[in-house]
Amino acid sequence: MKITKFGGSSLANAKQIKKVFDIVKADPDRKAVVVSAPGKRFATDTKITDNLITLAEQVRDGKNTAKILTIIKERYMNIINDLDLGQIVKAKLETNLQKMVTDSYTSYDHLLNTFKASGEDNNAQLVAAYFQQNGLAAKYISPEKAGLYVSTQDGHTRVLPETYTNLEKLRQIQECIIFPGFFGVSKEKQRVTFSRGGSDITGAILARGLKADLYENFTDVDAIFAANPQIVAQPQKIDHLTYQEMRELSYAGFSVLHHEALRPAIMANIPIRVKNTNRPELPGTLISRTRTDNKYHITGIASSHGFMSISIKKYLMNEEVGFGAKALNIMAEHQLSVEHVPTGIDEISLILRADQFKDKEEEESVLQELKERLAADDISSEKELALLMIVGEGMISTVGTAAKAMTAMANTGVNLKMIDQGSSEISMLFGIAAADEQHAIKALYNTFFKV
């Protein structure tokens, strides 16, 4: 049994929804379909989720919402018309939208979550109607009905454990389940969305709850590529990678699959297959616990920018028990998440995402506080850093991978500001100037994949 999730571009218009129908119909094992909100139909198009956020903001600010509401309604109406879904579906959509904007909410957050969730929710109802009309027994199931419960901690939406017990009951449903992605419900019966791209998470939760054999994730690329195709022309497709490889690559910029979608799959050991809705005949990329060897030495190269480093110097620092703890505590007090901590003898660096500081003033005040409370000799910061990661199972036990990677970068004149290797056994992390990011990726790709 398979859980099959379709992304926003796979459901952006009637033509795409017909492809989805053909895919689901072709394999009776596809027990549940997780549906995103309509995405972009062309490069400059706006996703319906973004329109819904705009609508929420306009409601909050007391602005005239007529125009944006029309845009949202038209998106659905075009699809409904093009799919010949008829009056009942139209009326249901109108009711849904009307209810959404006239309901009362306990907070703006509640309103925003509900508005965002409606993108997927309306689309799922519409897809279910189209499937039924075309002779495929399908049933729309909402997260409320299924009991997909979530809670929010520190701004993160997480699934509650009882969800899995609840979802298992869906196995008894005879029809193909059409399930809206992206959101669950709180114990207070409010809709709460996952982070953006969260339909991937819903799919994984369903796969775990329904004890699927495979979680299919349909998107608009043929496979996961070994490097960013916007940097490297026609990079190699990855046939097969492990959960852990995917996790590390998604940390450093691979966005094909939402990284939070991995955990439920890992917990239940359900393989994930990423496929292209527009070319379903292609094998795509398989993600599973283990894999057979691939012909390349490493699996992928990822990068991400927007990082900065804070360097703290203090003579005899390394003899001061708890110095690192003190530094990290100060950062935690300010809710600053530090991602890497390269250490020298009398120096420690804190690598973090720069956008955590709301302005220059806040940054300077934290630097000053670090200097004073740590009695540091010197403190400085450096901006515009990129983190670059090479990933591959068993990489560390292969002597020379590090040397090869660094030689490649040195030969292109890329100056390594940070090297962090030693915790993960399957990845190596380099800090470089953001300006060097593209060169470095190309150099690494040529070294490891053009062999």
Added chain:
Amino acid sequence: MKITKFGGSSLANAKQIKKVFDIVKADPDRKAVVVSAPGKRFATDTKITDNLITLAEQVRDGKNTAKILTIIKERYMNIINDLDLGQIVKAKLETNLQKMVTDSYTSYDHLLNTFKASGEDNNAQLVAAYFQQNGLAAKYISPEKAGLYVSTQDGHTRVLPETYTNLEKLRQIQECIIFPGFFGVSKEKQRVTFSRGGSDITGAILARGLKADLYENFTDVDAIFAANPQIVAQPQKIDHLTYQEMRELSYAGFSVLHHEALRPAIMANIPIRVKNTNRPELPGTLISRTRTDNKYHITGIASSHGFMSISIKKYLMNEEVGFGAKALNIMAEHQLSVEHVPTGIDEISLILRADQFKDKEEEESVLQELKERLAADDISSEKELALLMIVGEGMISTVGTAAKAMTAMANTGVNLKMIDQGSSEISMLFGIAAADEQHAIKALYNTFFKV
């Protein structure tokens, strides 16, 4: 004006003390001589400091001390006889030793510190007597008299700032000052030793206090070598290195100069020259704030073993603000000093000296505590690690040093378990299996110095 310190092997017997006399006499700028306790005369000899520690332990345990006391006395008596110093010096030594063993002490720590300090103290008095007898106006000055005040915090003896004001007055003394190294006095007038090898620290403190132009450190090697001569045959001598290079090298195993001796010299910007008592005509090694370029790409290669790593895995760790701080806090609560913290995406490693755990049980209990309090998915430890460091000013701005180093190690089959670079701009740290230490050092030496 120069402060000149002589190590234990430079003062181990009458023959060596005569060399010291010749060296001091040859240069009237040598204003103060800092004296160690008599060291080893031959490879299997025992340093007098170790004999004094044995004596202290025997007193504490109520054992018969006659034999060890005789050994200590004989060491000095041999020197006194060989230098023809005569009865007054002998009587003074006997009085000193007698007073030491019969005095009462506030604690064993007080006793131990006083006993250890006597090694240098008696030697300084004896050296002063020899200098005077041979026509060099010399004066023994004790730390009490000079006002070399120290305090102890967390087991570390540190000089108090007023010391420098006190020491400046010694500039008015006409004679050559003979000063015992290794200890100062507390505000309670008790003698407190620095850590082992601490005469280097006394020398540096005097250099700063007396505002010397140069701090000469005489030992038994021709220079500081670019690599450990016990691993690399006849390594390159380093002509000139910076304070910071010395600091990093001494962290990772270069023991020629006590690393705590650097700070006073750095603060007062006093250059240090390491020389050989047995070959004073050689230039030795100069350590100063800046240096001219040397012909090699890096300055030195150091290594140190006895490290271990603790690896902690937790899914989505990197999204948990303060995770690293929590881990380091737990270590600090146990007074465990963590030296390096390589971080992955969902993993963090703690690199520390393994001997901080008193036994396997304590280690397991800390690991268990980390696992529970951090709600970690997995925790493991790895022993027998060595840290290897390559050091050189401006190394980081030279693209390719890292690549060169790693290629060298990869070619010899050395598996890199950890790479930490990014905080210090003049060094790069590698974690390897202790079993690979010698291979790795040789490979790096051949790459960077045999050019």
